Amino acid sequence: MAEKRIRILVAKPGLDGHDRGAKIIARALRDAGFEVIYTGLHQTPEMIVNTAIQEDVDAIGLSILSGAHNHLFPRVLELLRAKGAGEKIVFGGGIVPVEDIERLKKAGIVEIFTPGTPLKDIIDFVKRTLK
Amino acid sequence: MDSAKKKWREELEEAFREMPPRREMYMSLSGMEVPELCGPEELADWDHQRDLGYPGVYPFTRGVQPSMYRGRLWTMRQFSGFGTAEDTNRRYKYLLAQGQTGLSVAFHMPTLMGRDSDSEYAIGEVGRCGVAVDTLRDMEILFDSIPLDQVTTSMTINAPAAILLAMYIAVAEKQGVSRNKIGGTIQNDILKEYIAQKSWIFPPKESMRIIQDILVFCTREVPRWNTISISGYHIREAGSTAVQELAFTLADGIGYVESGIEAGIDVDEFAPRLSFFFNAHIDFFEEIVKYRAARRIWARIMKERFHARDSRSMKLRFHTQTAGCSLTAQQPMNNVVRTAVQALAAVLGGTQSLHTNSMDETLALPTEEAVTVALRTQQILAEETGVANAIDPLGGSYFVEHMTDRMEHDALAYIHEIDRLGGIIRAIELGYPQKEIAEAAYRYQQALETGERALVGVNKYIMGEETPIEILKIPPEKEQEQIRRLKDLKASRSSKGVSQSLKSLEQAARSRDNLMPHVLGAVKAYCSIEEICDVLRGVFGTYDDPAYF
Numbered sequence: 001m002a003e004k005r006i007r008i009l010v011a012k013p014g015l016d017g018h019d020r021g022a023k024i025i026a027r028a029l030r031d032a033g034f035e036v037i038y039t040g041l042h043q044t045p046e047m048i049v050n051t052a053i054q055e056d057v058d059a060i061g062l063s064i065l066s067g068a069h070n071h072l073f074p075r076v077l078e079l080l081r082a083k084g085a086g087e088k089i090v091f092g093g094g095i096v097p098v099e100d101i102e103r104l105k106k107a108g109i110v111e112i113f114t115p116g117t118p119l120k121d122i123i124d125f126v127k128r129t130l131k
Numbered sequence: 132m133d134s135a136k137k138k139w140r141e142e143l144e145e146a147f148r149e150m151p152p153r154r155e156m157y158m159s160l161s162g163m164e165v166p167e168l169c170g171p172e173e174l175a176d177w178d179h180q181r182d183l184g185y186p187g188v189y190p191f192t193r194g195v196q197p198s199m200y201r202g203r204l205w206t207m208r209q210f211s212g213f214g215t216a217e218d219t220n221r222r223y224k225y226l227l228a229q230g231q232t233g234l235s236v237a238f239h240m241p242t243l244m245g246r247d248s249d250s251e252y253a254i255g256e257v258g259r260c261g262v263a264v265d266t267l268r269d270m271e272i273l274f275d276s277i278p279l280d281q282v283t284t285s286m287t288i289n290a291p292a293a294i295l296l297a298m299y300i301a302v303a304e305k306q307g308v309s310r311n312k313i314g315g316t317i318q319n320d321i322l323k324e325y326i327a328q329k330s331w332i333f334p335p336k337e338s339m340r341i342i343q344d345i346l347v348f349c350t351r352e353v354p355r356w357n358t359i360s361i362s363g364y365h366i367r368e369a370g371s372t373a374v375q376e377l378a379f380t381l382a383d384g385i386g387y388v389e390s391g392i393e394a395g396i397d398v399d400e401f402a403p404r405l406s407f408f409f410n411a412h413i414d415f416f417e418e419i420v421k422y423r424a425a426r427r428i429w430a431r432i433m434k435e436r437f438h439a440r441d442s443r444s445m446k447l448r449f450h451t452q453t454a455g456c457s458l459t460a461q462q463p464m465n466n467v468v469r470t471a472v473q474a475l476a477a478v479l480g481g482t483q484s485l486h487t488n489s490m491d492e493t494l495a496l497p498t499e500e501a502v503t504v505a506l507r508t509q510q511i512l513a514e515e516t517g518v519a520n521a522i523d524p525l526g527g528s529y530f531v532e533h534m535t536d537r538m539e540h541d542a543l544a545y546i547h548e549i550d551r552l553g554g555i556i557r558a559i560e561l562g563y564p565q566k567e568i569a570e571a572a573y574r575y576q577q578a579l580e581t582g583e584r585a586l587v588g589v590n591k592y593i594m595g596e597e598t599p600i601e602i603l604k605i606p607p608e609k610e611q612e613q614i615r616r617l618k619d620l621k622a623s624r625s626s627k628g629v630s631q632s633l634k635s636l637e638q639a640a641r642s643r644d645n646l647m648p649h650v651l652g653a654v655k656a657y658c659s660i661e662e663i664c665d666v667l668r669g670v671f672g673t674y675d676d677p678a679y680f
Contacts, residue, residue, distance in 0.1 A: 010680075015240035015256055017329030020370050020456075023569050023680035024576050040678030041329055042244075044252070066240050067495075067605065071255025097494065098599050115460040115493050116589045119580055 016066035059089040160414035161372030169529035190430035193523040194481040195446040200519035206484040212237030212262035216272035219262040237261035245664030257610035270298040284315040290332035292319035316357035328365040337671035348647035367410035370572020378545030402444035411473040422480030424538040450484035451477035462588035466490035495602035628656035640670040
């Protein structure tokens with residue numbers, strides 16, 4: 001019987017259109033053997049959570065560079081919990097100042113990857129966390 | 132091979148036998164092989180008159196003005212905007228006082244995407260990536276005490292460009308400055324939005340109609356205005372190579388020229404007001420040859436393909452911004468150096484206008500201190516280094532001319548491919564430029580991961596834990612402040628004026644009437660960005676991200 005592959009949703013919440021990083025992460029995770037769904041741009045937290053549940057993903061990677069992470073990341077967590085999907089791992093990346101990272105991790109974002117992070121670190125994180 | 136060259140080659144091989152070269156192959160950032168030495172042989176097929184010529188003379192390889200910086204320096208135009216219109220008005224006054232010579236407006240995400248600050252889509256976004264502009268009222272505050280007959284303004288706005296242009300015209304008219312006197316630029320380059328920057332609203336064909344209307348309107352009524360800033364900057368930031376940046380930008384340009392001609396305007400009437408916008412990335416010589424090749428290719432396209440007769444139609448005038456994507460979050464002071472080198476490339480490449488990034492822009496919008504250093508970088512180049520004092524000082528360099536030829540050759544291959552696919556709009560529908568860019572971005576990231584490409588402070592010369600630097604913070608209260616202002620504005624305006632102007636806009640959108648007068652009417656009635664865009668969404672529909680990766 002085939003082992004169920006880990007499924008990851010890479011998502012772009014909010015109005016931010018910078019998708020270079022999200023696309024690279026999506027591709028790198030796919031090349032590393034994960035099943036990856038990429039939402040594309042301009043997703044509301046509601047859309048992301050619905051897709052995550054529909055696609056039955058194990059983890060969600062949120063990418064944001066517009067500064068709206070303090071609202072959008074916790075909102076995704078809130079909606080996941082409200083819909084009984086709170087066990088899904090949520091991680092993120094983009095332009096997130098150091099002081100915001102601490103607060104977001106306390107809220108439940110497992111890890112946040114900022115510019116300069118090697119892809120290997122992200123892939124290793126996913127492998128470790130979703131074993 | 133002449134005997135002197137033979138001798139050099141022998142000595143070179145001897146030197147490499149003693150100590151191997153640093154690398155087996157030297158590739159430019161974009162993957163072009165860099166020859167070790169160029170001489171007359173590399174320019175065997177090169178013709179001075181045909182390929183180089185003189186500044187201000189076709190094909191403009193040496194620059195679009197006969198005097199270049201001997202006559203006038205490039206415009207120092209720092210892209211800027213954050214928080215509320217008051218916050219940004221203060222920063223504009225500061226930058227002008229510090230010697231900036233042109234304005235450049237950065238709008239926040241909701242404005243770029245046709246949403247108001249009180250929209251559910253705008254939560255958390257207000258004032259963060261740029262200045263919050265919802266209505267003409269914000270625009271009035273933004274330019275308060277800034278005389279629009281004395282300064283030119285570039286506005287980075289695409290899908291809602293017609294609206295912001297209308298607001299700018301309205302503000303100028305309130306200042307007593309007529310629309311035929313104002314000078315500036317709207318980016319208004321929707322094709323590259325689908326390709327790279329992704330701040331679209333409507334689908335491609337409908338968006339081109341809006342641009343056509345702007346071209347016709349400005350040609351008639353706002354003659355000093357640059358109607359499109361045909362951009363490669365964002366294409367490059369999305370991860371393309373320099374060749375792709377050049378080729379896709381010019382392919383977009385071809386699309387716009389075709390659109391203007393289709394609208395019935397003579398090419399020499401609107402083409403002189405098309406402008407361009409390129410990236411200045413870190414591979415110094417590659418960028419310089421890119422600009423020179425750009426001018427030469429465009430001149431030939433305008434003359435041979437579009438039969439322009441006026442030389443102003445053939446001149447590729449451009450703004451440059453140093454590469455945001457080349458900057459690092461690690462050891463941010465190093466970014467001052469990167470920006471300086473990139474600015475130098477833009478100047479040696481003959482840019483008309485320049486924005487230099489601040490060293491903290493990988494982390495946040497620039498602080499006042501950081502943007503001051505960025506502006507001083509331009510001023511030092513202009514005043515101290517002498518690089519602006521001889522016109523096109525690199526012209527005639529064997530290496531530079533050889534690489535310009537190769538850049539032109541490689542870019543034309545892409546342009547021909549796009550023609551073969553049926554033009555840029557068809558190519559976008561097929562996902563061609565988007566996939567090329569994603570591929571190039573991934574390749575570059577792989578090169579960083581393997582160490583094939585060095586990025587100082589990130590994969591080489593790494594330092595440990597760094598002390599975080601002070602960055603610009605946008606207080607969350609700004610969002611509520613802006614929402615309150617919008618609410619008050621809506622309560623105080625004439626609702627009859629609003630509904631009438633939106634109705635006439637809708638009628639114009641459904642017919643083939645020029646939209647601009649109706650957008651002006653709506654803007655003057657203090658309709659909001661979202662109200663106007665919602666009317667247009669209703670008529671034109673919206674575009675969804677095809678999500679290639």
